[in-house]
Amino acid sequence: MKLTMKAALAAGLLSLAACGGQGDDSLGDNIADNADAVAENIEAVGEASGNEAVDDAAEAKAEVVRETGEAKEEAIDDADVNAAAVNLQ
Numbered sequence: 504m505k506l507t508m509k510a511a512l513a514a515g516l517l518s519l520a521a522c523g524g525q526g527d528d529s530l531g532d533n534i535a536d537n538a539d540a541v542a543e544n545i546e547a548v549g550e551a552s553g554n555e556a557v558d559d560a561a562e563a564k565a566e567v568v569r570e571t572g573e574a575k576e577e578a579i580d581d582a583d584v585n586a587a588a589v590n591l592q
Contacts, residue, residue, distance in 0.1 A: 528580060530579055531575070531576035531577070531579040531580045532576065534572055534575050534576050534579065535572045535573055535575070535576040536572075537572065538568050538569055538571060538572020538573070538575070539569055539572060541568050541572075542565035542566070542568040542569045542572075543565070545561050545564050545565040545568065546561055546562055546565045548561060549561020549562060549565075
């Protein structure tokens with residue numbers, strides 16, 4: 504499960520690094536979308552386990568990942584990040 508989450512996070516960060524500097528809304532959306540993708544992977548692993556306790560724990564962890572992604576999205580939007588400047592560094 505950790506490997507799947509790390510791989511999804513790495514893929515999301517790579518796509519985020521390749522972002523064309525489309526402003527803070529796009530940057531925040533990318534982070535929230537990545538968190539959602541990671542959460543879906545976590546849920547899939549839980550469902551595939553065939554164990555109800557593991558599935559319940561995976562769903563709870565996935566919810567935390569989604570909430571964290573949404574909080575980061577809001578923080579970026581509130582901070583008015585200039586994504587073009589961030590991508591140039």
